[in-house]
Amino acid sequence: MLADVLQRRLVFVTGKGGVGKTAVALALACAAARERKRVLVVEINPYGRVGEYLGGVTLGPEPVEVAPDVFAACIVPEIVLEDFALRMLRIRALARRLVASQTFRIVAAAAPGIEDFLTLDRVAAWEKARTGMRQRRHRFDLIVVDAPATGHSVPLLSTPGTLLKLLPFGPLAGTARDLTLLLSDPARTAIAMVTRAEEMAVNETLELASVIMRLGIPLLPPIVNAVSPLRFTRAEMRRLLADPPDLPPSLRAHAAIGRFGAARQRTAEREIRRLGSALATTPIRLPAVPARTFGPAAIEQLADELARARPVGRRRAGGLG
Amino acid sequence: MTAFRPSSGQVTGTSRAPLGELVDRYRLLLCVGSGGVGKTTAAAALGLGAARHGRHAAVLTIDPARRLKDSLGIATLDGEPHRVPLERLDAAVSGSLDAMLLDAKRTFDAIIRRYAPSESAAERVLGNRIYETISTALAGSQEYMAMERLHAIASEARYDLLVVDTPPTQHALDFLEAPERLTALLSSRAAAILQNPSSILSRDSSRFAQAALAAVLRGLELFTGFELLREVAEFVAGIEGFSSGFQSRAAEVAAFLRERDTAFLLVTTPEPARVAESLAFHRELARAGLPFGGFLVNRVLPAHLVEAPALDPERAAEGDVRLARKLAALHQGFTAVVEGERAEIARLAAAAPGAPLVEIPLQTEEPTSLPSLARITDALVA
Numbered sequence: 001m002l003a004d005v006l007q008r009r010l011v012f013v014t015g016k017g018g019v020g021k022t023a024v025a026l027a028l029a030c031a032a033a034r035e036r037k038r039v040l041v042v043e044i045n046p047y048g049r050v051g052e053y054l055g056g057v058t059l060g061p062e063p064v065e066v067a068p069d070v071f072a073a074c075i076v077p078e079i080v081l082e083d084f085a086l087r088m089l090r091i092r093a094l095a096r097r098l099v100a101s102q103t104f105r106i107v108a109a110a111a112p113g114i115e116d117f118l119t120l121d122r123v124a125a126w127e128k129a130r131t132g133m134r135q136r137r138h139r140f141d142l143i144v145v146d147a148p149a150t151g152h153s154v155p156l157l158s159t160p161g162t163l164l165k166l167l168p169f170g171p172l173a174g175t176a177r178d179l180t181l182l183l184s185d186p187a188r189t190a191i192a193m194v195t196r197a198e199e200m201a202v203n204e205t206l207e208l209a210s211v212i213m214r215l216g217i218p219l220l221p222p223i224v225n226a227v228s229p230l231r232f233t234r235a236e237m238r239r240l241l242a243d244p245p246d247l248p249p250s251l252r253a254h255a256a257i258g259r260f261g262a263a264r265q266r267t268a269e270r271e272i273r274r275l276g277s278a279l280a281t282t283p284i285r286l287p288a289v290p291a292r293t294f295g296p297a298a299i300e301q302l303a304d305e306l307a308r309a310r311p312v313g314r315r316r317a318g319g320l321g
Numbered sequence: 322m323t324a325f326r327p328s329s330g331q332v333t334g335t336s337r338a339p340l341g342e343l344v345d346r347y348r349l350l351l352c353v354g355s356g357g358v359g360k361t362t363a364a365a366a367l368g369l370g371a372a373r374h375g376r377h378a379a380v381l382t383i384d385p386a387r388r389l390k391d392s393l394g395i396a397t398l399d400g401e402p403h404r405v406p407l408e409r410l411d412a413a414v415s416g417s418l419d420a421m422l423l424d425a426k427r428t429f430d431a432i433i434r435r436y437a438p439s440e441s442a443a444e445r446v447l448g449n450r451i452y453e454t455i456s457t458a459l460a461g462s463q464e465y466m467a468m469e470r471l472h473a474i475a476s477e478a479r480y481d482l483l484v485v486d487t488p489p490t491q492h493a494l495d496f497l498e499a500p501e502r503l504t505a506l507l508s509s510r511a512a513a514i515l516q517n518p519s520s521i522l523s524r525d526s527s528r529f530a531q532a533a534l535a536a537v538l539r540g541l542e543l544f545t546g547f548e549l550l551r552e553v554a555e556f557v558a559g560i561e562g563f564s565s566g567f568q569s570r571a572a573e574v575a576a577f578l579r580e581r582d583t584a585f586l587l588v589t590t591p592e593p594a595r596v597a598e599s600l601a602f603h604r605e606l607a608r609a610g611l612p613f614g615g616f617l618v619n620r621v622l623p624a625h626l627v628e629a630p631a632l633d634p635e636r637a638a639e640g641d642v643r644l645a646r647k648l649a650a651l652h653q654g655f656t657a658v659v660e661g662e663r664a665e666i667a668r669l670a671a672a673a674p675g676a677p678l679v680e681i682p683l684q685t686e687e688p689t690s691l692p693s694l695a696r697i698t699d700a701l702v703a
Contacts, residue, residue, distance in 0.1 A: 017355065018356050018357030019357070049594070085537050095537075098537060114541065198687060199687050199689075200357075239644070248637070250637055250645075251644070251648060253629040254632055257626045257627065257655060263685035264685050
């Protein structure tokens with residue numbers, strides 16, 4: 001899994017609300033930094049949690065180093081619109097005044113997709129940025145985008161293609177073409193879908209995957225977050241789920257908890273299997289990281305798990321690793 | 322149709338069956354929460370509870386989730402009410418439950434038609450190319466339209482109780498602020514700007530600044546590929562005549578959400594991040610003067626599972642040691658989870674002393690049929 005990510009330059013982390021996108025994005029960044037990559041985490045959500053998870057950092061439009069070799073920045077609509085105005089006006093004070101006006105924002109809101117387009121353009125600029133002696137080195141080796149939830153990630157990722165179709169010769173067509181090339185280049189870009197081993201979450205992931213495939217953007221194997229690390233064998237599952245449970249008197253007091261755990265595992269395995277076979281791949285399992293407050297320590301722990309996680313073949317339910 | 326039942330006033334209750342009161346006496350319940358906490362299911366379960374108590378209820382959702390159709394046992398979920406086949410659950414049920422989708426776009430169209438001075442004025446707006454963008458892109462407008470539709474349904478008084486599943490938002494009350502954003506669009510200032518785009522800048526701006534502004538607007542037009550400003554101007558001109566009707570309507574909706582037999586229920590899971598969001602929603606409700614009905618904590622690990630004493634796996638028979646170790650680990654892990662969840666639930670309880678707080682136990686499967694939904698109803702409404 002990690003090797004897949006480390007080969008790329010740009011990874012978008014997306015999925016259903018509440019599955020743990022931000023945690024996984026930060027863990028990916030942390031794991032990549034340990035492999036001596038310079039990583040930039042980009043948050044595209046004005047109410048995002050990246051800063052909070054990093055232990056209370058305030059993110060801005062310019063990357064700041066939040067841990068050794070880990071940088072973070074956030075993109076908000078006002079900033080990209082200001083960029084756009086600046087591109088035309090070349091005077092920042094004027095651009096700022098313009099963007100601050102309510103009417104400008106209403107007119108801009110009427111221009112569908114412009115914010116998304118400018119957001120991608122900003123990410124692409126970081127991907128291209130070079131540094132060092134004679135600009136020989138990429139400024140960032142890997143950019144991890146903590147993308148919005150499924151509902152908004154799809155329009156975000158489709159913007160360049162849509163624009164190109166509408167205006168194949170417009171002034172932004174060149175940029176749109178570059179963005180389309182970047183997004184569809186398996187050597188540079190990939191989407192990491194985060195999900196849970198639950199029916200609803202898997203359904204939404206499968207719908208998302210088919211849209212992303214239609215857009216021609218490369219997909220990484222889906223990451224199933226918060227899978228229970230404890231697993232019963234098939235024989236144990238049979239004993240626990242039998243009615244009454246097939247347990248010696250010494251274990252009977254724990255029949256209820258065993259049955260509950262076994263039933264949850266059965267559901268989770270079924271959903272992971274369904275996800276894997278629909279996408280013809282092996283989903284990555286990440287165990288739940290118990291943490292009262294999600295912070296740097298939990299990110300490190302999840303990064304350990306990511307480094308350890310590797311496809312383990314499509315095994316049967318209950319098979320113990 | 323059943324008559325409007327008088328409100329019972331203050332919500333009270335113990336932690337046993339605190340929502341029975343709401344389901345029996347209230348006319349409008351709104352489930353609010355962040356994405357993925359189970360709002361849709363909670364709304365459906367509450368509606369089912371009301372119907373089983375003899376009321377005529379409707380559950381209104383924004384999200385046409387297939388699973389909701391399955392769990393309600395209906396084939397279609399759209400802008401029209403569909404009757405839930407409760408007789409499959411128990412033959413003697415005296416109430417009824419309908420399910421329908423709050424279709425935001427259709428509502429927006431209906432409002433335009435209602436307030437337009439003439440049929441042709443309405444057609445002009447509806448046919449405008451940016452109308453669709455404006456009606457969907459403006460943050461909160463979808464949510465607001467859902468509330469509009471809700472108001473219309475409530476006014477028909479066809480139902481004793483409406484249970485609404487609100488869309489997931491970072492800001493629970495986006496839908497309340499949306500009318501302000503919409504009326505800002507319709508303000509005279511916007512209209513003036515469209516006659517003279519350079520008036521976005523202050524009056525003393527230089528000619529240079531004005532020329533520069535024109536360049537930016539041209540850039541936006543090139544991006545969108547049509548004459549954006551002219552279209553916006555036409556849209557604003559078209560809609561201007563009926564903006565006062567729209568504003569008074571927005572005030573009506575705001576008042577309707579504060580009626581005495583309305584309650585907002587905050588749906589959450591016991592995870593720390595979700596609880597923090599729910600507490601923020603709770604503060605937002607209080608600030609907006611909206612009636613808080615209680616917390617619904619979904620997917621709580623049943624505490625009875627860890628009631629048995631800790632297990633010593635080394636005392637198990639030889640053939641059972643591996644299984645005993647796993648059960649011991651499960652017991653230990655679940656005990657920690659239960660403790661953590663108790664602490665989170667205590668934070669919710671402390672934020673609203675005396676307010677109802679109901680826990681929905683974690684199930685081993687998500688509800689996919691009426692009987693499984695009814696189990697959740699039992700947890701909510703004894």
